[in-house]
Amino acid sequence: MVEQEVVRRMRALAEAGWGHKRIAREVGVARNTVRRYLRAGRAADKQVRPKARRLTEAEQQRAAELWDSTAEGNAVVVQALLAQEGIEASVRTVQRAVETRRRQVHAAQVATVRFETKPGQQMQVDFGEKKVRVGGQVVKVFLLVAVLSFSRRLFVRAFLNQRGDDWREGVAAAFMHFGGVPLEVLSDNARPLVVEHHRPAGTVRFHPAWVEFCRDWDVTPKACGPYRARTKGKTESGVKYVKRNALAGRDFESFDALEAHLAQWMREADERVHGTTHERPLDRFEREEKAALRALPTRVLPRRHQRLVRKVAHDALVDVDTVRYSVPHRLVRERVEVQVGDSQVRIFHAGQLVATHARSREPHGRVIDPAHWEGLWRLRPVETTGATSALAELGRTLGAYAQVVEQAAKRGAA
Structure with missing residues (x-):
């Protein structure tokens, strides 16, 4: 206008x-x-704006019915369906008509009832990620955070990935840190843990490796509903707390320094007064939850057993979570299997063990066995000044050239 x-x-x-x-x-x-x-x-x-189109009460009711059913909450689809029934209206008109119903549905979705568990019943676990400067380089660090639901004691461990092995190693380390095992572990639907989760029926099919791990530790795996992360809100809050408080914008000289900082920070987190319980998590743990946890296994249980397939680079190195490990140079461009254990990295080719290294957690580090590069260095022949040298065959030696240079210098000085 x-x-x-x-x-x-x-x-x-x-x-x-x-x-x-x-x-x-x-x-x-x-x-x-x-x-x-x-x-x-x-x-x-005199310019007159057209009046806004309003649906009748019956038409509004019909729009709400379509929004709840066929349109599945999409006002554009509702407008198209109404047009098929001879009811002409703009999308904005339809949006106004279903606004009340949309607010009701949204409120029902976000409304949450806080669920408190008994001591020793549940531990919630989740992964978060944050870019951290380690050794002068920006590295994406994956943080496994475990929270005891009753006492709110918190455990965190940093990884360079979040594969199934990292989940199992982190959860096992949390059990060791708390000194006992709860009855159940609640997680989200991460692919290393959950294969399928049917939302209407509520049935969950867990990853076989995760099931085996939980069976070894005698703990029951649980998974929150799809798109219902609030079900494990304690660890969701814990992940935010770690990223904003423990790490924030801090720099670390090495990955070991990062792990040492997190260990110290966990002790400080146990001493704070929790905003929900209004108690220190450590006090609540010592008073009621410690005795409710079940004892740790007497034998050491395997945590990592996944094998990763890698192709050997031209420099006879394979990359695992930004860390590079050497293999015999004869395997360049070959495919090998890498098994990352708690403290060792073993590399196999055609079923045969070809390399063993101490596991490194330093981002972009290199772990090299010099024996793997033997034969790559070509020694250049050293020219001698003896009778068999090329200069001797021509009747001259390096001494003769030095004499000429010396005489020229004397003439120049004169």
């Missing part, structure tokens, strides 16, 4: 004998706009 002042100016210029093109250039509008407003005459002075 054109401002009334512009319309009056266009009319005045037209009465002065200006043409449409010249008027359009003067007032900064299109020539057809000038032509339309001058043709409308004085009626254009």
Whole structure:
């Protein structure tokens, strides 16, 4: 719509004998706009906006029914379905009609009832990620955070990935840190843990390796509903707390320094007064939850047993979570299997063990066995000044050239 002042100016210029093109250039509008407003005459002075289209009560009820059923909460689909029934309305009109129903559904979805568990019943676990400067380089660090649901004691461990082995190692380390095993472990539907989760029926099919791990530790695996992360809100809050408080914008000299900082920070977190319980997590743990946890296994249980397939690079190294390990150079461009254990990295080729290294957690580090590169260095022949040298065969030695240089220097000084 054109401002009334512009319309009056266009009319005045037209009465002065200006043409449409010249008027359009003067007032900064299109020539057809000038032509339309001058043709409308004085009626254009009073511009009336059309009234907003409103659906009748019956039409609003029908729109809400379609929004709940066929349209699945999409107002654009509701508008198309209403048009098929002979009810013409814009998408914005439909949105206004179903606004009340949309608010009701949203409130029902976000409403949460806090669920408190008994001491020793549940531990919630989740992964978060944050970019941290380690050793002068920005590294994406994956943080496994475990929280005892009753006492709110918190455990965190940093990894360079979040594969199934990392989940199992982190959860086992949490059990060791707390000094006992709860009845169940609640997680989300991460792929290393959950294969399928049927939402209507609530049935979950866990990853076989995760099931085996939980069976070894005698703990029951649980998974929150799809898109219902609030079910494990304690560890969700714990992940945010770790990223914002423990790490924030801190720099670390090495990955070991990062792990040492997290160990110290966990002790400080246990001493804080929790915002929900209004108690220190350590006090609550010592008083009620410690005795409720079941004893740790007497034997050491395997945590990592996944084998990763890697292709050996031209420099006889394989990459595992940014850390590079050497293999015999004869395997360059070959595919090998890498087994990352708690403290060792073993590399296999065609079923045979070809390399064993101490596991490194330093990002972008290199772990090399010099024996793997033997034979790659080519020694250059050293020229001797003896009788068999090329200069001797020509009747000269390096001493003769030195004598010439010395004599030239003396002549120059004279």
